Amino acid sequence: MFNLKPYLLLILFLFTNSTFAAINSDYQVELDLSADHSESNNVPMPFFANGKMQSKLNVTVSFSDGYGNPVSVNDEEVRNSLSFYIKSTNIELTKDQDCSYRRDCWGYTYSENDYVHQMGTSYQYAKSLPTSRLLSTPQNLITAWVYSTEVAQYRAVCARIQFDNNTTYDSCAHPYDENAIYQAVQPVVYTANDFAELGEGEKVWEEEDYDDFYFSYAEVRNFYITPIDPSLRLVKVSTDNWQESNHDNEFLNDQWLGCYSDCPEGFKSVKGFLFTPGQERTVTHEYVWNSAAGESRTAKWRVNQKLRSVTLSKLLYSTQNTSQNDTQSEYRFIAFDQYGNKAPLKLTYPESEFTDGGQRWDYTQWNLVSQ
Structure with missing residues (x-):
């Protein structure tokens, strides 16, 4: 046919x-x-x-x-x-x-x-x-x-x-x-002076299920990078030169601050997170696993409560690990306003009081400065 x-x-x-x-x-x-x-x-x-x-x-x-x-x-x-x-x-x-x-x-x-x-x-x-x-x-x-x-x-x-x-x-x-x-x-290039002080941060979570044996107290504090000019808002962040990040970034993971019982408030470890601007939301992070107890602990907190800002979160906790990170003296990133103008910023940290333990930098204290 x-x-x-x-x-x-x-x-x-x-x-x-x-x-x-x-x-x-x-x-x-x-x-x-x-x-x-x-x-x-x-x-x-x-x-x-x-x-x-x-x-x-x-x-x-x-x-x-x-x-x-x-x-x-x-x-x-x-x-x-x-x-x-x-x-x-x-x-x-x-x-x-x-x-x-x-x-x-x-x-x-x-x-x-x-x-x-x-x-x-x-x-x-x-x-x-x-x-x-x-x-x-x-x-x-x-x-x-x-x-x-x-x-x-x-x-x-x-x-x-x-x-x-x-x-x-x-x-x-x-x-x-x-x-x-x-x-x-002419584009605008912002400096740290164009943003509000980080201050002591806002406590947004703390661990309630701890026993000071297997698990110790932990907390999360949010810090907000907020333009002083109310007409400006931060809409993107770059973690690698000019390439805007489309995902959140864990930029710091130091499992040993170089001190033991004399650590500030007993903390021995710190993690730092940089969140891309956008909708307010809840995030979670499993921050420690204890093999003897056979279980872990997970932090849960809100980010991006301030919609003009970039949210930084600092998780302070304790662990028995003895690894250390003595190379991170500052963290560089670029924030962008709604027009694409950049703010080259970095976090710096003071010298630790506990250098005898091998850790040079105290990540529990953050300062926002210009690159």
């Missing part, structure tokens, strides 16, 4: 894709670019040149054939054919470029990140830049996100569309001169 199925599938494929024509050099193009605008001032909003804060770039484009009839092109084809460059320098914006370690870097992406895209009203910059018009009936509306590490008062971004014969339509070529205007301003 003759099998019609392959032919039916082919017909179905051609029918469903017939509305999406290839972008070829015979098509006429009408293209408009506009930066994200302030509704009140109708001018492009500035963004911080920190390589992380994104500013929206709206691309509206329509295609027509040689008779002026509209031609449908799917958005993915448009995105694949688009490129952008700085008008004054002809420097290309690299797609998905990592600008973290590059100066005067410009990039764009089609993936929106979760940093704030517009500055708050507390940031005032010059607002005298020209604006772009919008097409009234666009065929395609493409959203890109521009970011940079170059501080620049005036940058016009142009677009190119490459056709299938390798010719290009240039939005800034004569007689078009269609571009989007951006200003990238």
